[in-house]
Amino acid sequence: MRYKETKKNPKAAIIIKDVSKSFIVPHEKVNTLRGVFTGLFKKNQYDILHALKNISFNIKKGEFIGIVGRNGSGKSTLLKILAGVYTAGSGSVFVDGAISPFLELGIGFNPELSGRDNVYLNAIVLGLSEKEIDEKFDEIVEFSELGRFIDQKLKNYSSGMNMRLAFSVAIHANRDILLMDEVLAVGDSNFQSKCITEFMKHRAQGRTIIFVTHDIGSVQKYCDRAILLRNGELVKMGIPEDVCNAYIQQNMEDEQVRMTMEQSHRDHKPAKIILKKSVEILKADFIDETGDTRQVFETGEIFAIRISFKINKPVSILNIGVGIHAISGGQVFGCNTQMDGYLIDLSKSEITFKLNEMPILKGDYYLNVVCFGEVEQDYYDVKPQFKNLKIYTSGHKYRYKGILDIDHSWEG
Amino acid sequence: MKKNHENYKELILRLAKTDFKLRYHGSVLGYVWAILKPLLLFLILNFVFSSVFNFKNMGIPYYTLDLLTGLLIFSFFAEGTSAGIASLLSKSQLVTKIYVPRWTIVIASTLNALFVFGMNLIIMIGFFAYYGKAPSIESILMFIFYIMLLYALVVAIAFLLAPLFARFRDIGMIWEVLLSVLMYAAPIIYPLTLLPVHLQKLILFNPIAFIIHFAKQGLIANHFATGGQILLISLGVGVVLGISFMIFRKNERNVAEYL
Numbered sequence: 001m002r003y004k005e006t007k008k009n010p011k012a013a014i015i016i017k018d019v020s021k022s023f024i025v026p027h028e029k030v031n032t033l034r035g036v037f038t039g040l041f042k043k044n045q046y047d048i049l050h051a052l053k054n055i056s057f058n059i060k061k062g063e064f065i066g067i068v069g070r071n072g073s074g075k076s077t078l079l080k081i082l083a084g085v086y087t088a089g090s091g092s093v094f095v096d097g098a099i100s101p102f103l104e105l106g107i108g109f110n111p112e113l114s115g116r117d118n119v120y121l122n123a124i125v126l127g128l129s130e131k132e133i134d135e136k137f138d139e140i141v142e143f144s145e146l147g148r149f150i151d152q153k154l155k156n157y158s159s160g161m162n163m164r165l166a167f168s169v170a171i172h173a174n175r176d177i178l179l180m181d182e183v184l185a186v187g188d189s190n191f192q193s194k195c196i197t198e199f200m201k202h203r204a205q206g207r208t209i210i211f212v213t214h215d216i217g218s219v220q221k222y223c224d225r226a227i228l229l230r231n232g233e234l235v236k237m238g239i240p241e242d243v244c245n246a247y248i249q250q251n252m253e254d255e256q257v258r259m260t261m262e263q264s265h266r267d268h269k270p271a272k273i274i275l276k277k278s279v280e281i282l283k284a285d286f287i288d289e290t291g292d293t294r295q296v297f298e299t300g301e302i303f304a305i306r307i308s309f310k311i312n313k314p315v316s317i318l319n320i321g322v323g324i325h326a327i328s329g330g331q332v333f334g335c336n337t338q339m340d341g342y343l344i345d346l347s348k349s350e351i352t353f354k355l356n357e358m359p360i361l362k363g364d365y366y367l368n369v370v371c372f373g374e375v376e377q378d379y380y381d382v383k384p385q386f387k388n389l390k391i392y393t394s395g396h397k398y399r400y401k402g403i404l405d406i407d408h409s410w411e412g
Numbered sequence: 413m414k415k416n417h418e419n420y421k422e423l424i425l426r427l428a429k430t431d432f433k434l435r436y437h438g439s440v441l442g443y444v445w446a447i448l449k450p451l452l453l454f455l456i457l458n459f460v461f462s463s464v465f466n467f468k469n470m471g472i473p474y475y476t477l478d479l480l481t482g483l484l485i486f487s488f489f490a491e492g493t494s495a496g497i498a499s500l501l502s503k504s505q506l507v508t509k510i511y512v513p514r515w516t517i518v519i520a521s522t523l524n525a526l527f528v529f530g531m532n533l534i535i536m537i538g539f540f541a542y543y544g545k546a547p548s549i550e551s552i553l554m555f556i557f558y559i560m561l562l563y564a565l566v567v568a569i570a571f572l573l574a575p576l577f578a579r580f581r582d583i584g585m586i587w588e589v590l591l592s593v594l595m596y597a598a599p600i601i602y603p604l605t606l607l608p609v610h611l612q613k614l615i616l617f618n619p620i621a622f623i624i625h626f627a628k629q630g631l632i633a634n635h636f637a638t639g640g641q642i643l644l645i646s647l648g649v650g651v652v653l654g655i656s657f658m659i660f661r662k663n664e665r666n667v668a669e670y671l
Contacts, residue, residue, distance in 0.1 A: 023669060032582045080668070084511030087665045104509045112437055113430065124426045125512055129419050 012096060013177055013208040014059040014082065019091035021052040021077055051077040053232045054091070061097070061176075062206045064199075066219035066240060068247050069229035070254070075212045078229070079179055082210070097176030097208070100126065104181060106166030111155035115146060118154050119169055126173040136172050144168035171198050178202065180211035196222070216244040217398040248394045252296040259295045259388050278315050279380040283308040284322075284369050284387050287352075296390040299361055299397060299405050305353040307369055311346065315373060315380070318344045322353050323368040324360075324389070332360060332403055334368075338376070359405040362393035420516055427503075427520035431495075432527060446528040447535060450487040454480050457601055474632050475603070480539055481628040482600035484532045489562055489620060490591050492525035496570025497577050497587055504578075504671040514664040515657070518570050526563060540631075551630035558627040564649050565619060572656040575663035578670045598624045619645055 026046045052074045059065055069075050080086045081093060083100075108125045109118050119140055123133045141150050144164045146157075154162065199222070203209060213219060219226050219240050226243035228236040228250070236246045285293045287304045297303055305322055321336025337344055337351075344351055367387040371380045397405060436445060458476055499521035506512055540547065547555075577583040598621040604612055616622045622637070622645055629635045637645075 033580050033586075034582070036580070085508060085668045107505050107510045108430075108503075110430065110434065112434055117430070117433070121426060121430050124423055125506065125510060130422050130426075 011060050012058050012094075013061040013063070014057075014096070014210075015092075015094040016058075016082075017056050017092045017094075019052055019055045019078075019081060019088045019093060020050070021074075021081060021086060021089045023049045023051055025049045050232050052081070052088075055229075055232075055234050056091075057227065057234065057237055059208060059210065061208055062203065063208055063224045064203050064222055065208075065210045066223035066226040066243075067210065067212045067229065068214070068216060068219060068226060068243065070251070072231075073229040074232040075229055076181060077232075079181055079210070079212055083179055095177065098127065099177040100170070100173055100175035100179055105163060105170055109154060109162070109166065112153060114153055115141075115150040115157070115165060119150075119165065122166065122169045123173065126169065127175070128173060140168050140172050143172070167195060171195075171202070175207070177208040178210065180209070216247060216394065217396065220244055220395060244394060248298070248392050252298075252390070252392055255296045255390050256294060259390060262388065276380055278311070278313040278373075279318055279371050280310045280312060281307060281320075281369050281371055281381045281383050281386075282310055284367060284383070286367075286387070286389060295388060296392065297358065299391055299393040300358055302355050302358045304355065305367065306350060307353065308350050309371060309381075310349060315346075317374050318346060318371060318380075319373070319376075320344060320351055320369070320371045321376075323370075325366055325368065326403055327364040327366060327388075330403070332365060336370070336372075336376070359407070360391050361400055361403055361405050362391050362398070363403065365389040365391065420513065423512065424516050424520045424523065427517065428523035428527070431521065431524045435524065447531055450483055450532065451535060453487075454483050457483070461601060474543065474545060477539060477543055477545060477632055478603060478628055479601060480536060481631060482598070482624050484529065484536060485559070485562065485624050485627060486595055486598065486600055486620075488525050488529040488532075488559075489566060490595075491528065492522045492563070492566035493569045493573075493591070494584075494587065495524060496522040496566060497573045498584065499570065500574045500578050500667060501671065508668045508671050514667065515571070515660065518574050518660075519567060522563070522566050522570055525566070529559070545632065547631040548634050551634055551636075554630045554636060555627050558623045558630075561646060561649050562620070562623050564653050565623075568649070568653040568656040571653075571660035575660060575667045578667050594618075594620055597621060600624060619649060 024046045025048070055074075055078065067075050067078065077086065081088050082095065106118075106122060108121050110121070113121070116137075119137065120130070120133055123136075123140075124130065128136070141147055144161075144167075146161055146165055149157065149161065154165075157165070199209060223240045225238060226240045227234060228243045228247050230250060235250070236243050284305055284307045286295055286297070287306050288294050288297070289302065294303070307320060307322070309318075309320070311318075319336050319338040321334065321338075323334035324332040326332055365388070366385045367389060369383045369386045372378050373380065393400065393405070441448070458479055461479065462475055496518055499518045500507055500514065503517050503521070506517055507514060573583055573587065597615065597618055599607075599615065604615065604625050607615065616625065622641075626635075626637045
């Protein structure tokens, strides 16, 4: 009863139609009978959480699919329905081929048993027969590089060794459809690349791979198609580039909301430094190319900083400076009109600082704005951490380290 | 769709084997403990009822064998049901992180009690030899049949209560209390013949009491239930097993959400 058969599409590995799943979330988890009886007399003891809403999609045989989405978007619920751990509340799920029914590596692993016993236990739970395990045992051990330790108890293994053994069993399980929940995050880099090679081999053999991750880098690198979930709804399905961009966009929007709220919080704080205030800085905004005000940008996306000021007492000279700092510490860039020899038109109340390139990598930054007279120490107004700035990086650059995206090339 | 697990037997046996290894692992005497527990209870009860109340002189010459057989059968029932009821919770990883047919988990957990009972039979044989009592072939066959019947009942109860236990943790406590009631409701420490006749009939309506009474009566006194009675109880246990399995299949669908 778990799967409904449809024979319309012989090339499809998975057909999901209008699948919904909701959970009853009690305000207080009732797991005693007393709780049930006392609960009878209270009202509204639970919320209904719609984890998945009318999800439909097809996955072809041999496809490598990545599922992305923020925490709580329904990724894991979807995977659990595919694996058969949860039954769909409504809709139909059709799976053609043996599915690797696990979501985590090393299910059933027990620290008190030897590596050997654990291999047998785990493999049989994954659906291998004892005979198949006997045949593949040496291969499994060899792949895990744990030959010397195989008869030791699992509790004496490091967590890395544990994962290696688990992964090794998993890929030898030979299912037609592989489901993986955040697997690429385990093991050292050597082992990771080995895993990816192994994934590629599986894919070359025509297996279908579905994996859930936060790492858009690997989705773009390996997947044929990707799925974006948000609040239980399928927002986008298509080529990884598009889906990842949509995901980044979504994150940026959410971030924007969060930062605006944070900002309004900060604005209510009274200023601690008392300054001359002959000139006051009123506002600073990040303006994108279309003229919109935003606080989240992508690496390479140029923007301008528009600063509004008010002159309270006439001054002869006015200089304005900006500084971009990383929240983690360190100034990224800072300059002022004096350094650049720019004279501010005192009849205006606004000045725009334009960036012609924006090589800042992903991270949280903030903007300082100051204004001063003839010497830099003679401040009229100082606005430390005036505005927060969030930078996103997508594509292969996502994995770059540091603050700056320095234009580069490799030669040899 | 292709099945992921073609070989349920291997899966169940591997799970049961692991259970067995883990249970007695790290203790010096190993599975001797599994035997020692009911044996110790037996020695105490035997002392109390043979020496203090002296059932032996009340027309029950083999009270010691009677008590031992009854206790071992009941401890098999108690261990099997307790392990079966707790199975889905204690192996929650196999329910929430993977799909294996859930009934295999329940069966595998009850098997351990059957293993231990097999071990205990060695002690039983020893006592029977010591008292010079050789049961007839048909009584041994009936004994095996009764144990199979009881095992079916153990599995039925486990199917019924294991998914419920995942939702309501106090099922475990309730079952523990119920077990001690059941122990006194079955003719284990007292011989059935000690009771008034109308009460005897009433007690035998309890399938556990029926199985225990006639299993040991066969071995010790070569006294059997009527064919009709045996047919009735077999049918009854079969129906209960069938119904509880159907209820299990319905309940297991959502069980992952409660673990």
